[in-house]
Amino acid sequence: MYRQIVILTGAGISAESGLRTFRDQDGLWEEHKIEDVATPEGYARDPELVEAFYNTRWSQLHNGDVEPNEGHLALAKLEKEFDGELLVVTQNIDDLHERAGSRRLLHMHGELSKGRCPRSRQTFILKDPFGPAHTCTCCIPAQRLRPHVVWFGEMPIGLDRIQHALDSCDLFIAIGTSGTVYPAAGFVDTANHHGAQTIEVNLVEADRHSQFQYHLQGKASQVLPELVDKILKGQVISNSSCDVTDSLVLKSAN
Ligand SMILES: [Zn+2]
Helix, strand or coil: CCCEEEEEECHHHHHCCCCCCCECCCCEECCEEHHHHCCHHHHHHCHHHHHHHHHHHHHHHHCCCCCCCHHHHHHHHHHHHCCCEEEEEECCCCCHHHHHCCCCEEECCEEEEEEECCCCCCEEECCCCCCCCCECCCCCCCCECEEEECCCCCCCCCHHHHHHHHHHCCEEEEECCCCCCCCHHHHHHHHHHCCCEEEEEECCCCCCHHHCCEEEECCHHHHHHHHHHHHHCCCCCCCCCCCCCCCCCEEECC
């Protein structure tokens, strides 16, 4: 039986729900330059442009077309039924994990549904799209809220808590993440270092796939329901047997 599980999710699990994802290869994010919409400098230059950019994402999330998929639901089920400790760390800024029912969740790159006071760092839930009227209630004078999103050059959120969870986990699963963005790309090393089993769930082998002990190739929505059932039945993946799943190909690294 596993006692403590840490799960890292990335863009792949949200893409299956129809959310367009960040593409770093061409340095563009949905036709915008990254430096214009995803840096503190870009925001200082043109806050309206940055707000409009996140408002488009916000609207996409709230237009009724986007729903959590079987992958999100499987992780929520795991949290509900698993006896031990569990933490889902997501790189995604959408709220699909919450909508699926996950609560032990950490948004290391922030949340689209919140604005943040630039002075106190207190966060506020946005009930409607961003605008100059969104100000904090923690300061005098009230401060204009900024998107509660971690931009390039900024520190991810909750690294101490994540580190603590990784130090003592016995299972680490990375799902739908490219493995190119640090510090998240290094979580597998920490988990390996502390003797955890490490599994990658991905459509393709990601950049750091060789660091994982096991690979499950496929969509999160197809792989996770079965993997979660195995974990809940108390089946531990052993190094000697690679038959953790009946229908999915589990490949041992190397
Ligand atoms: Zn404030």
